[in-house]
Amino acid sequence: MSTPSKRPLGRPVQQQDGLPTSRHILQTASRLFMAKGFEAVSMNEVADQCGVTKATIYYYYPNKTELFVASIAATLSEVNGRIAEVLAQSGSFQDRLIRITENYLKIPQVHVNGMFAQVKRHLTDEQLQTLIRHENDLYETLKEGFAAAMREGEITAGDPLLAAHFYVSMLRAGERQYDQANKLFPSEREAAAAIVAFLWRGIHV
Template sequence: MDIPTKRPLGRPIQQQDSISTSDLILHSASVLFMEKGFENVSMNQVADHSGVTKATVYYYFPTKTDLFVASIVGVLTRVNERIEHILQGPGSFQERLLKISVNYLKVPQIHMDDMFGKIKQHLSEEQQNQLIHQEDALYQTLCKGFEEAARQHEIVCSDPNLAAHIFVSMLRIGERQYTGRTKLFETTEEAAESIISFLWRGIHN
């Protein structure tokens, strides 16, 4: 009987599907960080969630902050790509904003500003700039959407950048939870529709 060769500690596992081990770890880390926040997630939890060893996690990401930055940059990149895809898709600008809102509110998340503030002291200047750059890119995509809608006379908007920031701020209100986990809105759809309806009254042409 052949004796299986023991895999060296920390070597990456060969995935059977198209998802690489590093991407699998990043996906698990992003889910955990967005649901629990930086302080409440350990490398052990990420390893368990990913189905790999803790040593494998460290093989790709030497520190927890390295993992955090890489996973959140990935999240912001995907969110930005999704928003850009929706904005370039069919429907009125109001319908597209509603679709963006529903997509955003369906994802459990810790507020980026709160989380960033808590760990900022643990990040290098380069890591901080990575996060800021990706978040700025998201606002720029939304800004272009408002700018184009104004150009097409769908809305009245003299400051697209301000409109983009107000929109995101309103979405954060939509996911607000109170004591006892009571929410401001009963459903994601109700939150999205209420937010867009309120916003639309201020910018509709």
């Protein structure tokens, strides 16, 4: 008679809120990485914030680098989906850009490019390409938004992909609002309106 196989150490049950444990781990880890950067986050902290054991984290992700790549890729994919949803809504392109910008600024974060530079030495080529692919997907979604606005005659921009990159670069100014000693804007809404207004002067017909 065969002996029943044992469940792997750390294998978790589903969270009480119905969210799969693996998804809960990714969301928590992404929030920590985006707020603190790669080096400052430990697997212990992720486990504590998730309310699970460290063995549970290791069941899904064998090391911090794997967790980082999976969590940031998932976040970029989610952000991309939300941007696509807003772009598909009715209203002017300017209003939709303001909504996208405000949503982005509501999440205190270290800038993705800076974080990638910090963690790059820990990544394999395949892991780095995974993150680059997800980031490029986001730019492609924004590019399509700018291109559609051009076709509708709302804006004039010679290269919609370049416009998307300029827009994302301008979002960094809004992040300064989280430096309490040097606020540029009193609120995310005012920051979003100011950033898009500045961009609009360069692309509006």
